[in-house]
Amino acid sequence: MSAKNPEYDFKWCPGCGDFGVRRAIEAALKQRQTETEQPMVNNVVVAGIGCSGNMVHLLEGEQPYGIHGIHGRSLPIAMGVKMGSPSLNVLVVAGDGDFLSIGQEHIAPQAARNLDITAVIMDNGVYGLTKGQSSPTTKVDTITSSTPFGKSEQALNPLMLYLALGVSYLASHVSTRVKDLGTTIADAMNHKGFSVVHVQSPCTTYNNTFQELKGNPKEGIAPLAWNIPEQHDSSDLEQAYEVVKQGGIPLGVIYRNTERPSLQDRVDEINNKSFERKIESIIESFAI
Amino acid sequence: MQKNDFVVRFAGEGGQGMVTSSEGLAQAASSVGYNVQTFVTFPSQIMGGPTWAQARVSTSPVLSSGDSLDVLVAFNEEAYMAHKDEVSDGGVVIFNSGAFQPESGGNSFGMEFAKLAKQTGNARAENMIVLGALAYLVGMSQQILDDFVRERFTRGREGDEEIIIANIKALTLGRQEAEKSGFSLGELAPPEKPEGDQILINGNEAVAVGAIAAGVNFYVGYPISPATAILLWMERNLTGEGKFVYQASSEIEAINAVFGGGYAGRKAMSATAGPGLSLMGEGLGLAWMAEVPLVIVDVQRGGPSTGLPTKTEQSDLLMALTPGHGDISMPIIAPGTVEECFYASVMAFNWAERYQGPVILLSEHMLSERRQNIPKPEISKLKVENRKVYTGSNGYNRYDGWELSPMPIPGTPGSYIANGSEHDVMGDTTHLAERHIQMTERRFSKLKLLENESYESENTDASIVIMPWGGSKGPASAAYAQLQADGADLGWYYTMFLNPLPVKMLEELKKKSLVIVPELNYMGQMSGILRSQGVKAVSITQYTGLPFKVADLAKRITERVAQEKKEGVTV
Ligand SMILES: Cc1ncc(C[n+]2csc(CCOP(=O)(O)OP(=O)(O)O)c2C)c(N)n1
Ligand code: SF4
């Protein structure tokens, strides 16, 4: 809605990877609307803080609900929304800094609970909004505005982290493959449990990796991105690790576990076993 | 000589049943119509460490835990040395002669707790031996305790009768030992049954039950003393279809989940203590900014940082008022009694729903663990409020205007963005000066919906008045009554609605030449807030980790009044 809103003054830089991710999310939401016949207002987009988080304002077409909350806290907010109103479809959109640095502590608990939401992470290997500082996925020795002598930490491998923490659905993608990315996000939203779609979404201003990802045969640069072969069995965790260990940027669904109950399943189970305690009987239990 | 009131302290090592003893005595005495109040302090370790618990039994409503002890039950020498000076003239010490012998006699007698317990056939009956001796000393009829034991241990299990017989035997043995000692504190006057039905409950339970009465259906919390009991209670009682209760991975997760729940239409709550509230600051700011109803309970403990986890203090007031950065004036309700804990909880939800934003319920350690008889709340008379919900079509401007507007619920038409950044009418981020002015004033204007709540006032013609807040209400009202009886010309004001204060009350306070605020912190936090609102207020502070003693407080109020009169300040 905000493209037409004169008060909203944020703009992505020309060529920013997040444009592609936006079109993919719009397509996925539409696809879901057709498939489930649920209205657009049944979706809630929970955004982190960063260039990427502005996604929630920049989506075009029929508008879902949205939250633009606190840097790093999109997962706990999403948990509240989902568990507060389980029939909603909850989509987290966040950057690598938001999700993997300040917000990293929230991934493990949601993976352990198998909270039924989808997180689309726009990884540009940098803090875009704050103008180019290093992020967890910035490569070692890289010079950024906050690492003038080169980054001293080794880069985090987010895909390995997600698998190790027990995320029940993991896909990896690039922002340029809009159509594939859209279907993958729709597929992730259909997954019952915690799904993460980790997208390479280059920052044209502070860390332009388009060429690295795509490669350039003329200059002898091999592409970083590669298609996960069709025979890959995504239900097999060992194979999933193998894909991630090969390095580069695999494209497609790496892991999918449909066996695990979601947090909602667990809560339903408990609530079905217990009954509501009426206030009158609670008070009576304290009678002298 | 008949006594109307007695105070007993059980002191020893954690794990020796101090709390069970004081709560057992309170239960037994309240069951026949006495008024009771317990007071507990714990060490923060799990096993051992000096612990004590106290019970006060009275024929009239109990305002404070009592200044001095009629009976001290000392389980070990350390406890005896630490507490003996608080025994009143004519009071009695019962010591565990199986553990130590006090150096001098005084009014004391020993019993071998463990040995006597063994004689009953139930080695765990030590507390019952002590209760039996106590009952004799204060002239409480044997029947009361026998009946209590019968009721408490009739649990429909095999072996109930055996335990009952052993415990009654223990009560009798204790009574005989006390009789042998020759001490007596006079006879306790028969109970004057309080009017209406009563319940026996502590502050944390009252907060939790009040939340249920208000319709809480979403609770996420993280364990922390002294608020853990609320989480545990909710896990067991907030059950059934459509309820959600969960132990989070941190207070940061808790506040943000509660925010999400409130946004999704739930009556959402979390309870914590100071360290947790510190972590919740950013999330509370988000709820204030995005106008999302939720309730956070802060059961205050002592000190900054990890501080004194198991002691009492009223030092989170300033943080509660502005828990996050930027212009925030957080609505605060601070109950002063166990009964008020229940109503404060109902009102915290009503406020959150009414003004669409976060509310802090500021409780205290001393209230949370205090078990007391209170009038049974009448549920049919409670007013439970619900937020104004938007029911129109899409294209709604959720934040239009300078005042409260209906709130859309996700899943229904009216989508908007709940935004922690400054935003326009639909929730899109903006930096326009006019917008920031409108939205800031809009957020503050909603506080007007909260400023006509009730307050207590007495002797309002007096130019010097006492105005306690929170748990200091009890000792302050006892001190006030004492000073009134002595002929002091003092007024009384009290409310649990601390922010915003009831406007009428604030107007009256501004006319006083001095408002004296007893409060348990170093800075004099409440009087500072009052001064900033144009009230000539001073604090009487204490920061020992313990509540005020009535006599002490009365003396300090008298001194402050005398100073004021001498200086003759009329500003
Ligand atoms: C608590 C807090 N700390 C710091 C910031 C400042 N901040 C805003 S966005 C950001 C980093 C964004 O990086 P990333 O999540 O990778 O998003 P991108 O802009 O690259 O899409 C930071 C540090 C903040 N808003 N809140
Ligand atoms: S700074 Fe980078 S990430 Fe941010 S909008 Fe510009 S290109 Fe995109």
Ligand SMILES: [Mg+2]
């Ligand atoms: Mg980034």
